[in-house]
């Protein structure tokens with residue numbers, strides 16, 4: 001299964017591969033520098049309360065970003081691990 | 084003399100390395116964006132005397148935030164002989180691209196893989212020789228924190244300088260099309276020379292995060308931790324404070340009074356009751372403040388700040404700010420000035436200004452001294468800590484009111500994307516360094532602001548000669564009564580008004596001024612304070628002191644950081660008005676309730 005979803009809609013524990021990053025130039029540069037590039041693996045670790053920021057893991061880097069910024073990042077979800 | 088600059092992403096350990104190599108004491112901390120200004124110091128590398136420059140971190144040579152701009156301006160304007168790129172060895176996947184960007188500048192460049200200790204712990208293996216060949220740049224691994232690999236890094240730098248031509252500045256203009264080529268170059272370098280094991284799913288850092296970043300418990304845990312720290316500061320600091328107080332009194336009685344006895348009254352008064360009493364009263368707080376900064380340094384170095392930003396961001400967003408603004412308010416607990424400068428990490432000017440408007444309301448350590456003093460004098464020991472706690476709450480309330488009042492005017496669309504670095508154990512060396520820096524900082528203030536402040540207060544309270552000290556016949560008395568129509572309704576009498584006037588120079592001067600105005604020190608001064616005002620008036624005075632105009636250094640910083648006289652005027656006038664309104668409401672409200 002190859003499920004494509006914006007990062008903002010992932011659940012904690014979900015992981016996959018970045019399929020696309022849509023952001024204005026300035027923000028795009030910052031995102032790239034923090035590890036958001038197409039093809040990189042990513043996992044959602046947790047969400048803060050009240051639709052606050054997301055805690056995302058990209059390889060060995062942990063990043064916090066808001067829903068608004070996460071909405072522009074498309075993730076190809078890995079097949080769910082059978083329970 | 085050769086000039087060498089340290090470049091690298093934020094939080095990669097540039098300042099730690101800078102301190103280790105040069106013996107300097109630049110500020111460090113586990114938070115991206117600690118360094119926002121250039122710092123330089125000398126170090127010997129082989130036969131070269133090197134001027135090493137510590138730069139703010141930057142994500143991208145074409146970045147847009149004010150701290151990144153500092154780096155760009157430096158690189159464009161100041162010729163350098165070589166660059167040292169500092170990378171976090173555990174995060175080469177995203178940081179190696181910066182090394183290639185820097186290489187494109189065409190200057191002699193050394194690549195340092197810092198935090199080798201952490202990389203090893205994660206099981207990351209790097210083929211340094213292969214990477215060096217692939218990059219076409221010399222590479223060395225080291226740990227700036229522990230010092231391992233330092234000698235080899237310096238040797239590499241020396242041989243780089245041996246071969247380097249004359250210094251020149253970097254040409255930063257380059258085609259953006261380069262970026263794609265660079266990305267594939269990074270991929271192939273990583274694949275060939277860096278081995279990263281599949282991430283261990285449960286490190287100690289992760290386990291700690293599960294508690295500290297818990298959706299519901301995260302914030303309560305954070306505030307409890309802060310409360311515990313303040314308790315510890317007072318537990319450890321108070322006995323030391325009593326010691327220093329006793330020491331100053333002892334020196335005065337046994338040495339200064341006999342020694343200065345032959346001097347004329349006026350001179351002896353200004354020396355003993357002005358300078359000695361005023362500065363001594365302030366100096367008694369140094370131990371407390373040093374202990375306070377020990378803890379603050381430990382918090383800053385642990386990685387809790389980024390977590391605090393994560394936890395508070397959604398609340399701060401409602402105020403038109405973000406999690407980083409909260410972290411700056413926390414830093415402001417130490418001193419507002421570095422916190423104001425720390426807002427350079429924000430790219431969007433309106434948010435930066437809004438954040439700078441709120442930071443001076445953060446209860447800094449100078450104001451803490453005033454409140455500790457007054458609370459101890461007026462309230463029972465069991466109540467005093469709660470009064471202090473209440474003042475911290477008031478400080479946050481003032482921030483909230485201010486942000487809500489101005490978020491419309493300083494509306495912004497700044498994205499919020501920050502790194503969450505791993506938890507790191509603060510080193511004793513670093514915490515001790517920070518304590519020492521604070522002692523030096525105090526001595527500098529003591530010999531300038533505080534000295535001038537207490538001498539001025541003494542003169543105002545003793546001139547014209549012949550008038551009763553601090554009485555209505557002195558200049559201080561005239562000023563005090565002129566201010567009565569404004570300050571009287573807040574329960575602030577003539578004498579306290581003069582203390583406030585000078586507190587604007589530096590807030591500690593307020594307690595120095597008490598000593599001078601009342602002509603008393605230590606317990607006697609506390610007793611006199613308790614006689615001259617009740618708890619309502621004292622609290623009203625503390626609220627006013629908390630909120631009213633930023634101190635002189637903060638105002639100067641607001642001016643240079645905002646580059647706007649209008650904004651600076653607002654940042655002075657608004658808190659003054661807010662302070663008056665808050666104290667008025669409190670004082671009159673309490674009196675109306677018959678208290």
Ligand SMILES: Nc1nc2c(ncn2[C@@H]2O[C@H](COP(=O)(O)OP(=O)(O)OP(=O)(O)O)[C@@H](O)[C@H]2O)c(=O)[nH]1
Pocket residue numbers: 091092093094095096097098099100110111112113114115116117118119138139140141197198199200201225226227228229384385507
């Ligand atoms: N484990 C480990 N930690 C390190 C090492 N070097 C630095 N650190 C820690 O990393 C954090 C960041 O260090 P800084 O020296 O402030 O980093 P910086 O690159 O100057 O950061 P900015 O000024 O924000 O750009 C601090 O908590 C340091 O104690 C290292 O070699 N190993």
Ligand SMILES: [Mg+2]
Pocket residue numbers: 097098099110111117118138139140
């Ligand atoms: Mg630094």
